[in-house]
Amino acid sequence: MEEKKKFYLTKGGLENIKSEYKVLKNLRLAKTKGEAPKILESENLNPEYLSFQEDLSLLETRIVEIENIFKNAELIRSPSKKMSKVINLGATVIIDVGGNKDEFTIIGTLEANPSLGRISNESPVGKALLGHEVGDEVAVSSPIKTIYKIKKIRYKHL
Amino acid sequence: MAVSIQKKPGRSWLLTFQAMENIVNFLAEVNKLKKMKRTGFVWLEVKNPETIAQHCFRVAIMNWILAKKVFPLLDLEKIIKISLSHDLCEVYTGDMTPYWGLLPKDKEKRKEILKDWIRLPKPVKEKRAKEKFKKEKAGLDKLIKPLPSETKKEIMNYWLEYENLDSKEGRFTKQGDKIETLLQAHEYWGSDMDSPLKGWWEEVEDLIDHPVLLDFLNRIEEKFCKRNIKDNQELEFFLKIGKLKQMVRGGWLLRGVENGSTVAEDAFLLAIVIWLLGKRKKLNLEKMLKMALVYEICEVYAEDKTPYEKILPKDKRERKEILDKWPRFLESVKKKRFIEDYKEEKKSLNQLVSGLPENLRKEIICLWDDCKRRRTLEGNFVNQIYWVTMMMQALRYRIKDKSFPITGWVEQMKEFIDDPVALEFLNALYKKYPIG
Numbered sequence: 001m002e003e004k005k006k007f008y009l010t011k012g013g014l015e016n017i018k019s020e021y022k023v024l025k026n027l028r029l030a031k032t033k034g035e036a037p038k039i040l041e042s043e044n045l046n047p048e049y050l051s052f053q054e055d056l057s058l059l060e061t062r063i064v065e066i067e068n069i070f071k072n073a074e075l076i077r078s079p080s081k082k083m084s085k086v087i088n089l090g091a092t093v094i095i096d097v098g099g100n101k102d103e104f105t106i107i108g109t110l111e112a113n114p115s116l117g118r119i120s121n122e123s124p125v126g127k128a129l130l131g132h133e134v135g136d137e138v139a140v141s142s143p144i145k146t147i148y149k150i151k152k153i154r155y156k157h158l
Numbered sequence: 159m160a161v162s163i164q165k166k167p168g169r170s171w172l173l174t175f176q177a178m179e180n181i182v183n184f185l186a187e188v189n190k191l192k193k194m195k196r197t198g199f200v201w202l203e204v205k206n207p208e209t210i211a212q213h214c215f216r217v218a219i220m221n222w223i224l225a226k227k228v229f230p231l232l233d234l235e236k237i238i239k240i241s242l243s244h245d246l247c248e249v250y251t252g253d254m255t256p257y258w259g260l261l262p263k264d265k266e267k268r269k270e271i272l273k274d275w276i277r278l279p280k281p282v283k284e285k286r287a288k289e290k291f292k293k294e295k296a297g298l299d300k301l302i303k304p305l306p307s308e309t310k311k312e313i314m315n316y317w318l319e320y321e322n323l324d325s326k327e328g329r330f331t332k333q334g335d336k337i338e339t340l341l342q343a344h345e346y347w348g349s350d351m352d353s354p355l356k357g358w359w360e361e362v363e364d365l366i367d368h369p370v371l372l373d374f375l376n377r378i379e380e381k382f383c384k385r386n387i388k389d390n391q392e393l394e395f396f397l398k399i400g401k402l403k404q405m406v407r408g409g410w411l412l413r414g415v416e417n418g419s420t421v422a423e424d425a426f427l428l429a430i431v432i433w434l435l436g437k438r439k440k441l442n443l444e445k446m447l448k449m450a451l452v453y454e455i456c457e458v459y460a461e462d463k464t465p466y467e468k469i470l471p472k473d474k475r476e477r478k479e480i481l482d483k484w485p486r487f488l489e490s491v492k493k494k495r496f497i498e499d500y501k502e503e504k505k506s507l508n509q510l511v512s513g514l515p516e517n518l519r520k521e522i523i524c525l526w527d528d529c530k531r532r533r534t535l536e537g538n539f540v541n542q543i544y545w546v547t548m549m550m551q552a553l554r555y556r557i558k559d560k561s562f563p564i565t566g567w568v569e570q571m572k573e574f575i576d577d578p579v580a581l582e583f584l585n586a587l588y589k590k591y592p593i594g
Binding site: 058061062065092094097098100101102103104105109110112113114115116117119120121122123124125126140142143144146 | 492
């Protein structure tokens with residue numbers, strides 16, 4: 001099921017994944033040539049790749065995972081002038097929740113981190129806000145009703 | 159004005175929902191281990207002794223790190239899972255120590271007996287072991303009954319491997335489990351060998367034979383018995399991790415919860431949830447289990463911060479009002495707060511792991527970073543399950559105390575959770591613990 005899922009990415013997000021893919025492919029090549037320890041000891045290597053030192057299958061899994069992302073990736077593009085009034089992927093919205101202002105950018109799940117103000121288009125709130133305009137009030141009711149009043153929509157360079 | 163539509167679940171979703179409800183019911187029972195004190199320490203009148211959940215947390219982290227020394231000879235995922243599940247049966251049987259049924263009521267006489275490891279004739283030992291096994295197996299059977307058959311089988315097999323010592327991982331975990339208890343006993347009684355410590359030493363000396371664990375046992379002896387100040391960084395790390403057993407989470411303290419759960423207890427439950435739900439994702443489960451164990455260890459040094467830092471007024475009523483809503487900030491403020499928090503936690507984590515071997519140190523930092531920043535699919539999933547597991551605890555507090563502020567939690571969930579499995583879990587929680 002997961003393999004067919006579409007991954008929405010910003011240009012920057014896609015670039016990051018491409019860089020990781022390049023490093024992993026080099027690692028795999030080095031491992032098969034028996035050069036792994038040398039490469040893995042490099043100061044420049046992100047510690048993220050250390051777990052691959054112990055388990056080649058982990059490395060393979062991540063490579064397959066990234067290839068699946070590439071296969072199903074869709075770039076988030078800036079909307080036309082007309083569509084920029086509507087909340088879509090990539091929109092940064094200012095909302096009012098119970099008299100308090102909040103701001104988030106709606107983004108694909110791979111780049112979402114609500115603590116940083118980036119919420120996923122697949123989260124209940126992200127999903128509910130899509131397609132709405134300034135002035136709309138969006139209710140997300142499960143299990144307590146919360147009203148999100150849309151105050152401002154903008155699309156910034158992602 | 160437009161209103162969002164809540165989709166009605168289809169039939170297949172409903173079938174999954176039943177399975178998820180069963181998992182929630184199972185977890186509600188497992189949650190009891192957070193409140194169950196370990197019998198031996200209770201009998202010995204230790205003040206506020208550790209709970210079974212606290213013990214299992216450190217057993218899991220200790221066994222993983224020690225077993226890593228001989229990787230790939232031992233399966234680390236299996237070691238972590240056996241460590242997490244070895245005491246699950248105690249939800250129904252309680253913590254049955256080898257002294258069960260043999261101790262007198264008189265406190266002093268009891269303490270005297272507990273000073274030595276129990277010695278019994280072989281047939282008596284065998285009879286008692288059989289009886290204990292039967293009770294515990296029945297307890298575990300009852301507990302795992304609602305789980306999917308594959309998971310049920312897995313947990314039971316792991317427990318049997320641990321109990322019967324019939325796999326190398328089962329043997330290693332059992333030995334590590336006893337060493338963790340010995341370590342805890344030393345934390346209670348220090349170096350005073352005229353204390354119950356003697357009994358625990360006798361027990362481990364009968365049991366331990368794995369070279370890695372024998373070496374670790376020597377290090378405990380060096381530190382506590384010989385007072386030898388050698389390079390003992392690994393042991394120091396486990397001792398520092400031990401502080402998390404008693405560290406009540408800031409979020410519960412802030413909301414006035416009495417006897418709130420501790421960092422170690424919540425990490426234990428998170429790891430169990432990851433085990434059960436992670437199976438449904440095509441992701442690296444071993445990595446996710448490790449993430450669950452290390453995600454909050456930085457709190458040994460960093461304060462357990464909540465998003466309400468710096469915005470809570472002194473006035474009690476105003477505080478309560480603010481705590482009942484999810485705090486709202488502009489994106490730039492969120493980023494600033496996240497980066498501050500991230501840097502502080504990373505600094506604390508670096509301090510905590512500084513004495514560990516480089517590979518392990520980097521692995522732990524990387525696991526934490528993945529999860530904190532939701533950098534990989536595994537990190538994203540564990541981060542979300544972390545929040546939903548916290549939500550489960552919050553809902554339980556709300557059931558006990560209707561004044562527990564819950565709206566902010568619900569608002570947060572609507573924005574933080576997008577994973578279908580995490581959302582299913584959340585819905586099952588709302589059904590089990592209605593907010594009403």
